[in-house]
Amino acid sequence: MHRIQHDMNKTILITGATSGFGKAIATRFAQEGYTVCIAGRREERLAELKNALEKQYSVKVITLAFDIRDRKQVEDAINKLKTQVTDIDILVNNAGLASGLATIDEGDIDDWEAMIDTNLKGLLYVTRQIAPMMRARATGHIINIGSTAGKQVYKNGNVYCATKFAVDALNQAMRIDLLPYGIKVTAINPGMAETEFSLVRFHGDEERAKNMYTGINALQADDIANIAWYCATLPPHVCINDLTVTCLTQATSVYAIKEAERVKPLLS
Ligand code: NDP
Numbered sequence: 001m002h003r004i005q006h007d008m009n010k011t012i013l014i015t016g017a018t019s020g021f022g023k024a025i026a027t028r029f030a031q032e033g034y035t036v037c038i039a040g041r042r043e044e045r046l047a048e049l050k051n052a053l054e055k056q057y058s059v060k061v062i063t064l065a066f067d068i069r070d071r072k073q074v075e076d077a078i079n080k081l082k083t084q085v086t087d088i089d090i091l092v093n094n095a096g097l098a099s100g101l102a103t104i105d106e107g108d109i110d111d112w113e114a115m116i117d118t119n120l121k122g123l124l125y126v127t128r129q130i131a132p133m134m135r136a137r138a139t140g141h142i143i144n145i146g147s148t149a150g151k152q153v154y155k156n157g158n159v160y161c162a163t164k165f166a167v168d169a170l171n172q173a174m175r176i177d178l179l180p181y182g183i184k185v186t187a188i189n190p191g192m193a194e195t196e197f198s199l200v201r202f203h204g205d206e207e208r209a210k211n212m213y214t215g216i217n218a219l220q221a222d223d224i225a226n227i228a229w230y231c232a233t234l235p236p237h238v239c240i241n242d243l244t245v246t247c248l249t250q251a252t253s254v255y256a257i258k259e260a261e262r263v264k265p266l267l268s
């Protein structure tokens with residue numbers, strides 16, 4: 001397939017770039033010469049990543065430390081960013097979390113609020129700042145990181161799934177609203193992936209987090225970074241609207257097997 005050459009003068013903004021998918025996406029695009037704007041709350045991690053990427057790939061890296069749940073912090077950070085860069089070519093709405101895994105009658109309301117405020121309202125706050133910049137230039141690409149959890153609900157997933165169903169709805173809505181402006185909108189919906197996601201979900205319980213991925217050969221952050229790069233480098237007239245990706249041993253939100261359960265290929 002025809003692929004466009006990458007443009008060295010492009011700028012990407014990635015939320016949730018201090019770990020997991022966001023960090024891998026930042027690294028992938030830095031490797032390709034992009035100016036990379038990395039956001040997250042953990043300033044030390046942002047500074048470390050900036051140093052590493054600038055050193056390794058000789059690109060410009062801008063850090064934005066803010067809590068995406070705080071509308072004022074988001075607005076201030078992006079207003080400051082506007083003094084540092086003229087355009088944002090790609091926005092990756094990635095920052096998010098699952099917090100807890102409990103039935104609807106027992107869930108912790110603080111967990112619910114953290115997920116709704118981050119995964120849904122935070123994504124909206126950032127998009128509301130960046131979409132007008134893209135609209136003014138009649139070009140751009142918004143990549144929303146959804147989830148298989150936004151396609152099919154699973155036991156105890158209730159509020160996390162609801163936020164990801166909302167991301168799915170917003171992805172479709174953005175595609176429609178931004179259609180006249182030539183802005184691409186893409187949802188990447190990963191299944192189980194080995195990042196800090198489960199450590200956060202289980203409130204720092206390392207053992208429980210590790211067990212989630214034992215024996216399934218889960219997706220890795222680099223897999224999603226490569227997919228984001230693929231989506232971003234298709235010809236100008238091609239837009240992937242919605243892409244669901246799992247590891248080989250996972251079919252849906254609720255059907256997954258261990259590697260050991262796989263039927264081995266017959267020897268030829
Ligand atoms: P990680 O926990 O590794 O990364 C999450 C990122 O989100 C961190 O950089 C974190 O930065 C940022 N973040 C969380 N809360 C806030 C906040 N309040 N303000 C600003 N940034 C915040 O997990 P993943 O990389 O796996 O998750 C990235 C996205 O992918 C999430 O939206 C998640 O729902 C989704 N996803 C994950 C899957 C998985 O199995 N791993 C599968 C499908 C989707 P910091 O803490 O520094 O603020």
Ligand code: 8X3
Pocket residue numbers: 146147148149157190191192193253
């Ligand atoms: C993360 C994938 O299945 O843990 O969105 O909800 S799952």
